[in-house]
Every structure is written in C-alpha cells, then in structure tokens.
Amino acid sequence: MGQIMTGARMVIEALKKEGVEIVFGYPGGAIIDVYDELYKNPEIHHVLVRHEQGAAHAADGYARSTGKVGVAIVTSGPGATNTVTGIATAYMDSIPIVVITGQVPTKLIGNDAFQEVDITGITRPITKHNFLVKRIEDLPRILKAAFYIARTGRPGPVLVDLPKDVQQAKGEFNYLEEIHLRSYNPTYEPHLKQIEKAYLLLEKAERPVFLIGGGVISSDAAPEVRELAEKLNLPVTMTLMGLGGFPGDHEQSLGMLGMHGTYYANMAVAHCDVLLAVGARFDDRVTGKVDAFAPNAKIIHIDIDPSSIQKNVKVDVPIVGDCKRALTRLLEMIKEVGKPKKYWKERFKEWWEQIDIWRRRYPLSYKEDPNYIKPQYVIEKLYELTKGEAIICTEVGQNQMWTAQYYKFKYPRTLITSGGLGTMGFGFPASIGAQMGNPGKLVIDIAGDGSIQMNIQELATAMDQKLPIKIIILNNGYLGMVRQWQELFYEKRYSAVKLTTLPDFVKIAEAYGAVGMRITKPQEVEPTLKKILNMDKLAILDVIIAPEEGVFPMVPAGKATTEMILV
Amino acid sequence: MAERKCTLSVLVENTPGALARIAGLFSGRGFNIDSLCVAETLDPTLSHLTLVTRGDDQIIEQIIKQLRRLIDVYKVVDVTEEGDFVEREMALIKVRAEKENREEIYRLCEIFRLKIVDVSPRTYIIEVTGDKEKLEAVIELLRPMGIKEIVRTGLIAMKREKKNP
Ligand SMILES: Cc1ncc(C[n+]2csc(CCOP(=O)(O)OP(=O)(O)O)c2C)c(N)n1
Numbered sequence: 029m030g031q032i033m034t035g036a037r038m039v040i041e042a043l044k045k046e047g048v049e050i051v052f053g054y055p056g057g058a059i060i061d062v063y064d065e066l067y068k069n070p071e072i073h074h075v076l077v078r079h080e081q082g083a084a085h086a087a088d089g090y091a092r093s094t095g096k097v098g099v100a101i102v103t104s105g106p107g108a109t110n111t112v113t114g115i116a117t118a119y120m121d122s123i124p125i126v127v128i129t130g131q132v133p134t135k136l137i138g139n140d141a142f143q144e145v146d147i148t149g150i151t152r153p154i155t156k157h158n159f160l161v162k163r164i165e166d167l168p169r170i171l172k173a174a175f176y177i178a179r180t181g182r183p184g185p186v187l188v189d190l191p192k193d194v195q196q197a198k199g200e201f202n203y204l205e206e207i208h209l210r211s212y213n214p215t216y217e218p219h220l221k222q223i224e225k226a227y228l229l230l231e232k233a234e235r236p237v238f239l240i241g242g243g244v245i246s247s248d249a250a251p252e253v254r255e256l257a258e259k260l261n262l263p264v265t266m267t268l269m270g271l272g273g274f275p276g277d278h279e280q281s282l283g284m285l286g287m288h289g290t291y292y293a294n295m296a297v298a299h300c301d302v303l304l305a306v307g308a309r310f311d312d313r314v315t316g317k318v319d320a321f322a323p324n325a326k327i328i329h330i331d332i333d334p335s336s337i338q339k340n341v342k343v344d345v346p347i348v349g350d351c352k353r354a355l356t357r358l359l360e361m362i363k364e365v366g367k368p369k370k371y372w373k374e375r376f377k378e379w380w381e382q383i384d385i386w387r388r389r390y391p392l393s394y395k396e397d398p399n400y401i402k403p404q405y406v407i408e409k410l411y412e413l414t415k416g417e418a419i420i421c422t423e424v425g426q427n428q429m430w431t432a433q434y435y436k437f438k439y440p441r442t443l444i445t446s447g448g449l450g451t452m453g454f455g456f457p458a459s460i461g462a463q464m465g466n467p468g469k470l471v472i473d474i475a476g477d478g479s480i481q482m483n484i485q486e487l488a489t490a491m492d493q494k495l496p497i498k499i500i501i502l503n504n505g506y507l508g509m510v511r512q513w514q515e516l517f518y519e520k521r522y523s524a525v526k527l528t529t530l531p532d533f534v535k536i537a538e539a540y541g542a543v544g545m546r547i548t549k550p551q552e553v554e555p556t557l558k559k560i561l562n563m564d565k566l567a568i569l570d571v572i573i574a575p576e577e578g579v580f581p582m583v584p585a586g587k588a589t590t591e592m593i594l595v
Numbered sequence: 596m597a598e599r600k601c602t603l604s605v606l607v608e609n610t611p612g613a614l615a616r617i618a619g620l621f622s623g624r625g626f627n628i629d630s631l632c633v634a635e636t637l638d639p640t641l642s643h644l645t646l647v648t649r650g651d652d653q654i655i656e657q658i659i660k661q662l663r664r665l666i667d668v669y670k671v672v673d674v675t676e677e678g679d680f681v682e683r684e685m686a687l688i689k690v691r692a693e694k695e696n697r698e699e700i701y702r703l704c705e706i707f708r709l710k711i712v713d714v715s716p717r718t719y720i721i722e723v724t725g726d727k728e729k730l731e732a733v734i735e736l737l738r739p740m741g742i743k744e745i746v747r748t749g750l751i752a753m754k755r756e757k758k759n760p
C-alpha cells in the first residue's frame with residue numbers, strides 16, 4: 029500500500045523520486061496547491077522566474093548543461109501558453125524537460141472557464157508526449173511515465189496538465205521504480221550486420237568525413253567519437269548542436285559545417301566518398317541544396333530515431349540505435365579486425381593533404397579595424413581567457429554564429445544554443461538554468477542587442493539566485509542577422525532591422541543591482557573581459573561592435589554548400 | 596518517384612489524445628489521408644485504425660516511421676506492402692425510388708446482392724459492402740436513378756493468413 033496523499037503532494041514526492049532538486053516556475057490560481065506543497069518542502073529549490081517562457085528555457089538550459097531532466101511548473105491559461113516557445117525550443121533540439129501546468133477543475137474543462145486553455149491540444153505537435161490527468165489514480169504512473177519518456181530514446185519535452193481538483197484529490201502514491209510502456213520501446217542496441225557494413229565502407233574509404241550532431245551530446249558519446257576519430261585518423265565536422273562533441277582545438281577538427289560552417293568543412297563534405305554521420309538529422313542549414321550535399325558519398329547514418337534516417341538525405345547504411353553504443357560496437361569491430369593505426373594514417377594521407385590545402389586557402393578570418401571592435405575578436409579573446417572551460421549560452425542571430433565559429437568548444441554540454449527553433453531570448457534564461465545546475469562554473473551568455481531584450485526581465489531571477497552569470501552583448505544596433513540577409517539578398521533594403529531606441533544596458537544592469545560596463549574600442553576588449561570574468565557577480569558587458577559586420581562564410585539558403593560567400 | 600496508395604493498419608492505445616495526435620501528425624507534416632476508420636479491438640485498451648494514404652516510397656516510409664514515433668502507437672503494418680489482404684468498405688446510399696424505377700433498383704440490388712435497409716414512399720436506403728471497385732460500380736449504376744446522399748465508412752483491411760503454413 030502506498031501512502032495516501034493529495035495530488036499536489038504526489039507531484040513533490042515524484043520530483044524527489046526522480047532526483048529533481050531544482051524547479052523553475054511561476055505560480056497562479058490553478059497550480060496554487062502544488063505551490064503550497066513546494067512551500068512545505070523546501071528541499072526542492074524553486075526558482076521564481078519573471079515570465080513563464082523563462083522557466084521553460086531555464087529548465088532547458090539546466091537539462092542541456094547537466095544531462096538531467098529539467099522541470100518547469102506553471103499555472104493554467106496564460107501561464108501555460110507562455111511556455112509554448114520554450115517547449116518548442118526543447119522539442120526541436122531533443123532536450124528532456126517536464127513541464128507541469130495547472131488546469132481548471134476537470135468538471136469545468138471545455139467550458140471556456142477562467143484561465144482555461146487546451147494546452148495538451150496546443151502542445152501536441154511540440155512535445156514528445158503530453159498528458160491530461162483526469163483521475164488521481166493515474167497521477168503517479170503518469171508522472172513516472174513523463175520523466176521516463178522525456179529522458180529515454182530520443183529525448184524531448186513532456187507536458188503534464190494537472191487540473192486543480194486532481195491536485196486536491198487524495199489517492200495512493202504508489203510510484204513505480206521502473207515503468208514499461210508497451211507502445212514505446214526505443215532501440216538502443218544497433219544491428220551488428222549494419223555495423224559491419226559501416227566498417228566495410230570505412231575500410232574501403234579514401235576520403236571519409238566524420239559528421240557529428242547533437243545526438244552525440246545527448247548520448248554522452250564524445251569519448252567514443254574521439255577514440256574513433258583518432259584511431260581512424262578521420263576529419264571531424266560538427267553541426268551547431270554537435271559542437272563540443274569533439275574538441276574544437278583538435279587538429280582533426282574542421283569546425284562547424286553548413287550555412288555558416290567553415291570553407292574546409294563544407295569542401296570536405298562535398299568531396300568525401302564516405303560520410304559517417306552520427307546523431308545528426310541533416311537539417312537544411314546543414315545540407316544546403318540537398319542534391320548537392322555530399323554528392324559522391326556513401327552515407328552511414330547512426331541515429332536513435334528511425335524517422336531521422338532517410339528523411340532528408342538518402343542513406344546507404346542506416347543504423348538505428350544509441351550513438352554511444354553504436355560507436356562502441358564499431359570500435360569493437362575495428363579492434364577485432366586489428367588493422368594497425370598506420371594503415372589508416374597512410375590511407376587518408378592524400379585526403380588530409382587536400383583538406384590542409386583548403387584550410388590554408390580560406391581559414392576563418394575577419395578584417396581588423398582600429399576604429400571598431402570586431403565581434404569575432406571578442407569571441408576569440410573570450411576563448412583564450414576562459415581556455416574553453418566556460419559554459420557558453422547564446423542568443424540567436426549573428427552573435428550565435430560568431431560564437432559557433434570562433435569559440436573552439438572543447439567539451440560536450442558547454443555550448444547551450446537554440447539550434448532547431450532558433451529562439452531569440454533563449455540564451456539568457458537558459459544560462460540561469462545552466463548556472464543553477466553548475467554552481468562552480470563560469471557561465472556566459474553571448475547575446476545580441478535584439479535578443480537580450482526578449483527575456484531581459486530574467487535579470488531579476490538571476491539576481492534573486494545570486495548567479496554570477498556574465499552577459500556579453502554584441503551590440504550592433506541591428507537585428508544583425510536579418511540585416512545581413514537584406515544586405516546580401518535584398519539590395520540593402522533594411523526593413524525593420526534598425527533598433528533605433530536601445531536601452532542603456534549598463535543602467536539596466538545597475539537598476540537590477542548587477543554590474544554594467546560598456547566598451548567601444550578594440551584595446552578595451554581584453555582588459556574589460558578579464559575584469560568581468562573575475563567578478564563574482566552578475567555582469568553585463570555591452571560591447572559596441574562594428575554595426576554592419578557580417579557572418580562569413582555563408583551559404584545562401586537553398587544553394588549548394590560549395591557556393592559559399594567567403595568574405 | 597511514383598506515388599502509390601497505401602493502406603496502413605495501426606494499433607494505438609485507447610487514450611483520449613491518440614487520434615488527435617495521429618490526425619495532427621498528418622496535417623502538420625503535410626501527409627495525405629484518403630480515409631480513416633477507427634474502432635475498438637478485442638482488447639479494449641487498444642483501438643484499431645485503418646488509414647489509407649498516398650505517397651512515393653520515401654514519403655510512405657516517413658509516414659510509417661513518424662506514426663511509430665508516437666508514444667501511443669503500438670503497431671503499424673503496411674498492409675499493401677505485405678501483399679495478401681482483404682479490403683472492404685461499406686456505403687449507405689439514399690436513392691430516389693419512385694414508381695417508375697423501383698423495379699429496376701430492386702433488380703440491381705438482387706444482382707449485386709445489395710441490401711435495402713430503409714424504404715420510404717420516395718426513397719430507398721441501400722447498403723453496399725465490398726472493395727472500392729464494387730462500391731464505385733454500384734454508385735455509377737445508381738447515379739442515373741438520382742442519388743440523394745451517400746455515406747461511406749472508409750476502407751478497412753485485414754491481412755490474410757497464409758493458406759498452407
Ligand atoms: C523569437 C524570434 N523572432 C525572430 C527571429 C528572427 N531573427 C533571427 S536572427 C534575428 C536578429 C537577432 O538580432 P540580435 O539579437 O541583435 O542579434 P544579431 O544578429 O544582431 O547578433 C531575428 C530577428 C528569431 N530567430 N526568433
């Protein structure tokens with residue numbers, strides 16, 4: 029017999045059982061019973077955000093940076109709808125979060141009651157799964173299932189909609205230690221026949237490329253990626269979500285590929301004969317024009333989600349399974365066959381020579397200017413000063429791409445960025461989650477002057493929690509990425525991209541009790557960065573950068589990845 | 596790539612959101628649904644769904660994978676792929692049955708083994724069951740009489756057992 033308790037209490041007990049120590053949320057009438065239990069159970073640390081979108085992003089940033097499930101708790105109606113962008117962001121990047129929403133009492137559902145919204149209906153296409161709890165007897169099992177579904181297989185957000193009467197009803201709390209869902213059985217173990225086929229392709233390859241995506245991060249496969257890459261002497265390129273899955277400072281790293289990828293990564297992929305893709309889903313920002321993507325390559329694709337395979341590109345060897353396990357099996361097979369390391373070194377010698385020619389021809393570069401701070405320089409300096417040890421969150425736009433290009437992410441879970449949805453306003457609340465989950469670590473949000481204003485209210489949250497986050501605003505006075513597209517493809521018709529009124533970010537910082545600083549000259553960059561990085565306090569550094577700086581290389585949307593605009 | 600018709604037999608958990616999830620998947624990803632038929636199964640916790648859709652092989656593969664990805668979906672079988680299967684659909688056809696054509700309708704019903712399930716002074720409701728071809732043939736024959744209304748169930752399908760195991 030389980031203990032008898034209210035539904036609200038069950039939520040707390042389930043959180044404890046799941047090892048949840050921190051939740052992000054915002055109260056309201058339809059969730060007040062759960063908040064009453066939070067009050068009585070201070071061992072679960074509740075972070076009061078200032079907008080529910082912030083709660084979802086913070087839970088997401090917590091999940092991305094720790095690998096644990098992030099939790100957000102909000103009220104019904106507007107509280108629930110405010111999380112929608114956050115849920116969609118987590119969904120697109122396969123991040124495990126559980127969102128608990130209050131709901132009007134069951135007997136009022138469907139009546140357009142006060143603050144009623146069909147949030148399970150609204151979030152159906154942007155959650156991995158969601159539940160409306162109608163009976164107290166179902167609650168323990170649903171809570172268990174929610175965490176299980178969020179975390180396993182291809183991870184993703186799960187929403188639990190909890191009517192007020194169910195929170196108040198009493199029932200037996202029998203929480204399963206393990207749950208089995210007959211209709212949900214992710215495949216972890218890859219097919220050995222397929223692994224063998226993959227091996228044979230690699231053995232015969234002359235110009236292989238190893239492409240890694242976010243699946244490598246979520247399955248903790250970075251060690252296996254490195255072992256395989258080093259053993260076979262493979263060039264490695266990463267999607268935005270895959271950055272950190274292989275050390276960016278490693279000599280075999282070609283950096284990011286795709287729309288703003290490096291020249292040499294895109295050239296290598298375009299000319300390779302075998303492409304080993306792991307935990308990547310060939311999104312259009314990666315492939316460019318699909319027909320011209322790796323046109324001569326046999327493609328091996330490892331992914332835990334069968335629907336990712338053959339979705340965008342034709343795959344020769346599909347391998348459904350957990351990235352880590354599949355790579356482990358592949359490594360075992362390589363060991364078994366036992367070709368010496370020299371074999372692989374020799375084999376790809378010419379290929380590496382070609383890649384080095386591309387590397388020398390167009391390395392990542394920008395023009396320095398004594399009058400302006402170049403954003404790329406800021407990121408380079410930041411990388412040097414932090415030695416790649418910080419957790420870097422980004423907003424969306426040019427700031428995000430410069431970060432991806434110039435910060436050489438060395439470890440998994442150190443880049444927290446909205447890749448799939450491209451959500452402006454994600455980075456800062458995500459950095460709150462990341463800092464809560466990694467108290468001793470340096471957490472930095474690299475922001476745009478546009479994006480930061482989308483969730484700037486969370487400064488109060490960060491100050492509440494005394495988080496020493498560093499916000500570096502690459503301030504160009506523009507919605508820079510859109511401006512860049514207008515410059516390149518719309519004959520400089522700058523429609524609605526000038527941020528004419530910008531707040532004084534230094535004063536904003538000060539208004540919240542944080543530190544604010546502004547720099548305008550290149551020589552100020554290094555000393556000021558040093559100064560703020562050593563502060564044990566939240567600080568905003570407003571960096572006035574060259575207003576019309578672009579992100580290059582760039583593959584225009586829909587073009588082949590070899591058709592790069594280089595400067 | 597050539598488009599083909601595809602009949603899917605889908606078992607899903609009998610939960611409130613399941614059908615909405617499947618319908619949403621089709622609209623959200625731009626897949627076609629030609630017909631959809633839902634009913635209980637022997638196991639009351641599962642519903643059975645026969646879904647007729649169209650697409651080239653790659654799209655049909657995606658449809659099946661996306662369906663399997665839904666947490667509530669227990670099993671998806673491409674009946675068309677498996678080859679040997681029985682398909683049936685039922686239609687109720689309300690047709691004008693005036694003095695001058697009652698006889699003829701009656702004869703048609705005999706030939707095609709159709710049932711007249713309702714008789715009013717000026718109309719019959721005729722029940723027809725069969726594969727798509729039979730239904731269309733019957734509708735074409737009745738059309739000149741004056742069809743007032745048709746309601747069709749959509750296709751259901753079942754795999755045949757192997758004849759000599
Ligand atoms: C919520 C949201 N709205 C709109 C966009 C479209 N968008 C992409 S980048 C961008 C400009 C971002 O401006 P800013 O934050 O200043 O960054 P910058 O590109 O200047 O570095 C916009 C509007 C988006 N990605 N997200």
Ligand SMILES: [Mg+2]
Pocket residue numbers: 476477478502503504505506507508
């Ligand atoms: Mg900007």
